[in-house]
Amino acid sequence: MTLTEFDDEGFRPLFDGSTLAGWHTAPRIYGDLYPGGPAVLDMLAAQGARRPVEPEKHPAVWTVEDGAIVGRQDAPGSGYGGYLVSDESYGDFELVVEAKPDWPADTGVMIRRRRNTWEGFQVLVDHRESGGIGGFFGNGLASFSAVPFAVRGRRDASGEILGLEADDPSTSLEPVTPEKIARLRYAADVNDFLRVWKWADWNEIRIRAIGALPVITTWVNGLKIAEVDTATLDSPDYDAARVLDALGDRGHIALEVHDSDLGIGGERWGHGAACRWRNIRIKTL
Template structure:
């Protein structure tokens, strides 16, 4: 038998890349902070909004929404609550090819998302965090401005199942039969409804992992380590997707952003919560 006599630091350095494949674990995070070997950078310090700004011009969702730090988490809601005025919180720095790890705990009823390559008008690729009736979390769409058609792709959506006291206890899923929403060549991969329901933690923190790479980006998503969807921006046949026109609007890089959807659908006082926001440029 071959024996390896590693120091503690050498052992952690060798172990950290494997743990990087298991996002959201406290052990992995503690190792990363010690060794710095994973290449990820914190985007949120748990105390302030340093490195972030709301949309500097009014966009379709509103003037920015209300963002603050509560108990070490970044929270977003409409401003004022229930008013219909939302917006996005954007990183000051721009990113092109990257991998993002982010923990989220949305209240049921919120309509949010993680925006990728966001421009000043709030246009972007988006990973859904539509945690409401007929919503979904983890699939891929776009946001557009000036009346341009947005792309939405989702093979199924979620509805709530409640207990006798009205508390959320589970989900039922249904195919999205809109021809613009789903076709077998819109995504290169998607999970099953049962896989999604099994991985999502009701009432707790969930880790979303996003990988975005390429001029016409390939966007892959995972929730709690379960692969959810893969979109290939070079080959997707969605009728609402025009890769050249969208590339002209977004370019090769943009802000990472979090959304508070505008309109009256967002319940008054409901929030989406985020923490452990970490990015690695690729």
């Protein structure tokens, strides 16, 4: 199908299967921590953390391979991440994508993203130790975390990762707290998720966003994972009115290659790791 054709369910492709037509790259450049708040880089400087050097020159590397969009760091192991951003913006919609991330690869789908800044809601596909899949994060929106569970690698006796299992809060890199779960209107059980997730294979992720300050719902392989109401979300420094003023009622969709931060570094994005996306399609509501 072409990018202008609709299927029987009212979806049209956002990816033609062979080019990046309809998309543009954007580097991972930080803005304010929340609308009207301090700049993230100033906050890092105050903490004595090393600031990224000219991240605007390293927007990740995005290619099309075997009918899929592939995102990698620029260059492999460099630690620089970035985004692939839709040229069009969207209000209410249902989005369906198939994802196949390497391990570890901290990726995700941003919605209602600003074109030239980093603010937006993110659906997490944190395919890594202590990663959340199907939950939510607020980029430039007070970094709120609303997640139902976290996962880690399931290893055999030799240490080889064979699949996923529930994260252990006592050893977690980023523990899922009751507060993070309580921010959701719906939270799936991690064991139900583990039954449907396909290791080293393609997984379908469905995202529905409805409302000026959207109610966002996610499904993985047909299983409802999480739902958040961003109009009533309760999280430190999150101000719904300011968020709506900053984002408006529509925005861009973006695929992510995470940078390797000072916190968990290579555990967030492995050397040479990639995320892969195909069969991307959208229906406006």
